[in-house]
Amino acid sequence: MKVLAICGSLRAKSSNKGLLRCAQANAPEGMQISIADLSQIPFYNADITEQPAAVKQLLAQMAEADAFIFGGPEYNYSISPALKNAIDWASRVEGNTIFAGKAVALMGAGGGMGTSRAQYHLRQVCVFVDLHPLNKPEVFANAFAGGFDADGNVIDEKIKENVRTQLVALADWSKKISS
Template sequence: MSINVLAICGSLRAKSTNRGLVRYAQAHAPEGMKIHIADLMEVPFYNSDLAEKPAAVKQLLQQMGEADALILACPEYNYSLAPALKNALDWASREPDNHLLSGKPVAIMGAGGGMGTSRSQYHLRQVCVFLNLHPLNQPEVFSNAFAGSFDTDGNLIDEKIQGLVRKQLDALLSWQQQLSR
């Protein structure tokens, strides 16, 4: 049996280090896990006045509905999570009974300056409480995006962080299996 994981990156840049984290995760998913990466480029800001959901939103919500677990790559903007990531969660949370998110296991990772997105990840954990998402506690993946851990295309090249990502994926697989019992 394989679990379906949706990775959502809060950065929209093609060469983003956070996107590099999810690309690495996708390429190194453990046996029994398939990772798909959401595309947020065309997802507009949530607006309840929209009479019909745009196609990009419908696609994202369908992917969330099919996912057994989530990976959230969380950039840090002004000590908080990126608007694109929060917006994706806002769209999903408006579905009846929060059925796309409630009870799902989540792995959180991030690359940024200084403390490597620790502040934004802790803020994201507060959002997870309200959405009834179940984030992993450990291992945490905080990477300094400016300390040589990534190449110029945003690809993860640091062996220590690569190891943390693989450990986190193994933990996510176990966490999902535990929560689905």
């Protein structure tokens, strides 16, 4: 099972990228997780008639994916621009062949409640692009409570276990909805 993880934070030492690296390191047997690079993706603009190379690469990775993991910070109670922009580019592919009918797990690290509000907004976006979010378990990590090191890596065993549990559920969910 090929899973593409997409992080809404562009920071190298982001705790959200750390969550995705944790997922990559803890993938269950049979699951391969790649992490997309959004650093060179321009904002979607319908006036751009030829897709930039970075967009073509991202869309190719998305098309190959059997499922997705979206991880990202919460900006002003909502989705980060980088993550929303990646979804916007993919949503313009004719026939919605990149997302339609595929499973997605959501995770995020932020203050207090993690990224709960952003994840709920992200679920609304998933409805429009015909992605099927995994309902449970949810991964909301507090990025400022000692669960991450200075480089954004997960060091808390409870967070690691939450990520592992979510990955197993994602594999099961993806199989269920694709059959």
